[in-house]
Amino acid sequence: MYDAPEILVKVAFYGGSFNPPHVAHVMAASYALSVGWAEKVLVVPVFEHAFAKRLESFEHRFAMVELCMGWLPGVTVSRVEADLPKPSRTLATLEHLKEVNPAQVFSLLMGADQLPEFEKWHGASRLKELAPQQILGRVGVVGPEAPEPVLPGISSTRVRELLRIRHEPAARTELELSLPERVLAYIDEHQLYQNG
Secondary structure, eight states: OOOOOOOOEEEEEEEEOOSSOOHHHHHHHHHHHHTTSOSEEEEEEOSSOTTOOOOOOHHHHHHHHHHHHTTSTTEEEOOGGGGSOSSOOHHHHHHHHHHHOTTEEEEEEEEGGGHHHHTTSTTHHHHHHHSOEEEEEETTOOSTTOOOEEEOSOOHHHHHHHHHTTTSHHHHHHHHHHSOHHHHHHHHHHTTTTTO
């Protein structure tokens, strides 16, 4: 009798503020799965941003991410950072996940817009060893390491700007093309991002 070899599972860790989540986030998760970068995508909304960025509450952002991506086959939305030390740090979260899921092989799914800031992340070099980067190019993001765009130029910053002027017809139209319908309905229902 012998022990069967452990079956490893490729998991793309997709963390972020998701403030709010938008259609490019959906496309990123779908892309990673469809091209075989991962067998599963673990979407992890940050609980408390390490750079002290102002965010809507974790509960609202988690609910929106569930509405945005939780329905996709192969995608799981995780509350893990709610239970870890604050502020949230990607390295600590990944070390925790690797400890509790030793059969999972992680990569770090991120948009090219995050590259200029990456070296400021806590333990950036260790993070690259633990979870090699899978970089998604985005329209409007250029740089020596930025790949060709596969994602539209939608950003949470732009979405928040549009939400401030949502009463204008042109803004409303752009919003409806940038946010999943259920996320926009949630934002309207809870009157989020009223003051930017």
